Amino acid sequence: MSSFTRVAEIAELPDGTMKKVTVGEKEILIARSGSRYFAADDRCPHMNGDLSLGTLSGTVVTCPVHHSQFDLTDGRVVRWTDFTGFKLSAAKLLKSPKPLTTHEIKVEGNGIFVALKEG
Numbered sequence: 001m002s003s004f005t006r007v008a009e010i011a012e013l014p015d016g017t018m019k020k021v022t023v024g025e026k027e028i029l030i031a032r033s034g035s036r037y038f039a040a041d042d043r044c045p046h047m048n049g050d051l052s053l054g055t056l057s058g059t060v061v062t063c064p065v066h067h068s069q070f071d072l073t074d075g076r077v078v079r080w081t082d083f084t085g086f087k088l089s090a091a092k093l094l095k096s097p098k099p100l101t102t103h104e105i106k107v108e109g110n111g112i113f114v115a116l117k118e119g
């Protein structure tokens, strides 16, 4: 069963921002879009880019390295790198698109809490 860990205060995460926190040994990305909060692995499934250094647009995070995009609502791949043509085909062959692992997040009082997905 997953247990929630307090990772930040609501005031630390204004609307439209992201933040890297640590839960146990794991770097986790938390993000806020309006009144919705999201948690996911901070490291890009492509080549470990630090997603907290990327950009957030609505619920979509863009990796700062090769600009893959993931929807934080479920982790699905919106775009796999910003490569095109042959380079994109080669990139998909070398490393097939992989969704971002998302985690449970909740707000209680002034705190933000995350429970890691098990497995």
Ligand code: FES
Residues within 6 Å of the ligand: 044, 045, 046, 047, 048, 049, 063, 064, 065, 066, 067, 068, 081
């Ligand atoms: S490391 Fe994130 S897109 Fe390549």
